[in-house]
Amino acid sequence: xxxxxxxxxxxxxxxxxxxxxxxxxxxxxxxxxxxxxxxxxxxxxxxxxxxxxxxxxxxxxxxxxxxxxxxxxxxxxxxxxxxxxxxxxxxxxxxxxxxxxxxxxxxxxxxxxxxxxxxxxxxxxxxxxxxxxxxxxxxxxxxxxxxxxxxxxxxxxxxxxxxxxxxxxxxxxxxxxxxxxxxxxxxxxxxxxxxxx
Amino acid sequence: xxxxxxxxxxxxxxxxxxxxxxxxxxxxxxxxxxxxxxxxxxxxxxxxxxxxxxxxxxxxxxxxxxxxxxxxxxxxxxxxxxxxxxxxxxxxxxxxxxxxxxxxxxxxxxxxxxxxxxxxxxxxxxxxxxxxxxxxxxxxxxxxxxxxxxxxxxxxxxxxxxxxxxxxxxxxxxxxxxxxxxxxxxxxxxxxxxxxx
DNA sequence: AAAGTAGCAGACCGGTCTGTCTACTTCGAT
DNA sequence: ATCGAAGTAGACAGACCGGTCTGCTACTTT
Numbered sequence: 001x002x003x004x005x006x007x008x009x010x011x012x013x014x015x016x017x018x019x020x021x022x023x024x025x026x027x028x029x030x031x032x033x034x035x036x037x038x039x040x041x042x043x044x045x046x047x048x049x050x051x052x053x054x055x056x057x058x059x060x061x062x063x064x065x066x067x068x069x070x071x072x073x074x075x076x077x078x079x080x081x082x083x084x085x086x087x088x089x090x091x092x093x094x095x096x097x098x099x100x101x102x103x104x105x106x107x108x109x110x111x112x113x114x115x116x117x118x119x120x121x122x123x124x125x126x127x128x129x130x131x132x133x134x135x136x137x138x139x140x141x142x143x144x145x146x147x148x149x150x151x152x153x154x155x156x157x158x159x160x161x162x163x164x165x166x167x168x169x170x171x172x173x174x175x176x177x178x179x180x181x182x183x184x185x186x187x188x189x190x191x192x193x194x195x196x197x
Numbered sequence: 198x199x200x201x202x203x204x205x206x207x208x209x210x211x212x213x214x215x216x217x218x219x220x221x222x223x224x225x226x227x228x229x230x231x232x233x234x235x236x237x238x239x240x241x242x243x244x245x246x247x248x249x250x251x252x253x254x255x256x257x258x259x260x261x262x263x264x265x266x267x268x269x270x271x272x273x274x275x276x277x278x279x280x281x282x283x284x285x286x287x288x289x290x291x292x293x294x295x296x297x298x299x300x301x302x303x304x305x306x307x308x309x310x311x312x313x314x315x316x317x318x319x320x321x322x323x324x325x326x327x328x329x330x331x332x333x334x335x336x337x338x339x340x341x342x343x344x345x346x347x348x349x350x351x352x353x354x355x356x357x358x359x360x361x362x363x364x365x366x367x368x369x370x371x372x373x374x375x376x377x378x379x380x381x382x383x384x385x386x387x388x389x390x391x392x393x394x
Numbered sequence: 395a396a397a398g399t400a401g402c403a404g405a406c407c408g409g410t411c412t413g414t415c416t417a418c419t420t421c422g423a424t
Numbered sequence: 425a426t427c428g429a430a431g432t433a434g435a436c437a438g439a440c441c442g443g444t445c446t447g448c449t450a451c452t453t454t
Binding site: 027028029031032107108112113115116117118119120121126129130133154157158160161162163164165166167168169171172173174177178181182184185188189191192 | 224225226228229304305309310312313314315316317318323326327330351354355357358359360361362363364365366368369370371374375378379381382385386388389
């Protein structure tokens, strides 16, 4: 089995580590969870972890990158499945948000928390978080352009504030209501941006 | 000096500890900073810390409570100083936000980060964060009522999303632009809420 | 002057952290 | 059958953690 270094990148042990790490970090925080806890949950030996990742920080970064890809794929899917009207496609993002926040596995935004715990500019987790949020912004900007907003970049940034605010408040209050508030606010901003070119 | 327990609560050592802790926690995170680092910065002995606070977690909670009071006082002041029009008073909150986010001492919201690092429902820091954000919501609700919004509670929750989103994005991007986006979005939401009672 | 107290420095405790290393097993490919 | 890679268990290092405890100093109150 898997003798090449390409295979290492998709090793089942590697996936098990990422699964365990993501679940534990999401629930308890990054610094609060030790390597040994991750190993025990993944059923993997310590040396195997350090064969795949140079350090705990790189493990965290890998978790974030995998999660970023998963979110991007899900969002693309939802947008493609939405009715053709650009407005509906943009609102599909907020529909996804509502679902994400309602999910029992939701324990706050993995990226925001990562940046909170590794705040130095050159910390890997912070960089991964920044890259992900920039990707979200670009997605919203494209959708904003499609709806014909006068200032699609500005609208995208405003919508992102609603999105991030929802992630924070839903986590803090343990209550998904923020998501419907965000959707309603997004519609209002959308209307204002459409009529004010 | 200060022999009574009332005096202990305003001891200069206590203030020094809170000052040092707040500065260090804000910059590096709560779990990343050890007790000894706080002690060294405050110039205080370990036993003195544990005379004032039962644990590190209670120190953190005390930092958050003091900060909550300070923010509430500043906000009340700004609102009182704003022109009489209710709309201007509400926007004064966003003016404060812009200043807070522009300040060189800004390293993200102390409360959001506390909840990220101590996410269990019965963790003191999380509870302090929740209480503070609820206070913010109530403040916004009062101001929303004053401007004559049809649904002041809903508007307040929407505005809070913008606020929290700004704190997150300004921290992540190390860029205060989010604050002006939030202000602009707030004005749009305000207008929509005024005309749609 | 005497007594009490707030604060000091720093040793100390048990435990946990990340990361390294060794010796052994498992198993597929040759 | 054998060789080598991947993985395992677990000891180990060295640092650091939060928290406790013991003396000692200096000052305030009586």
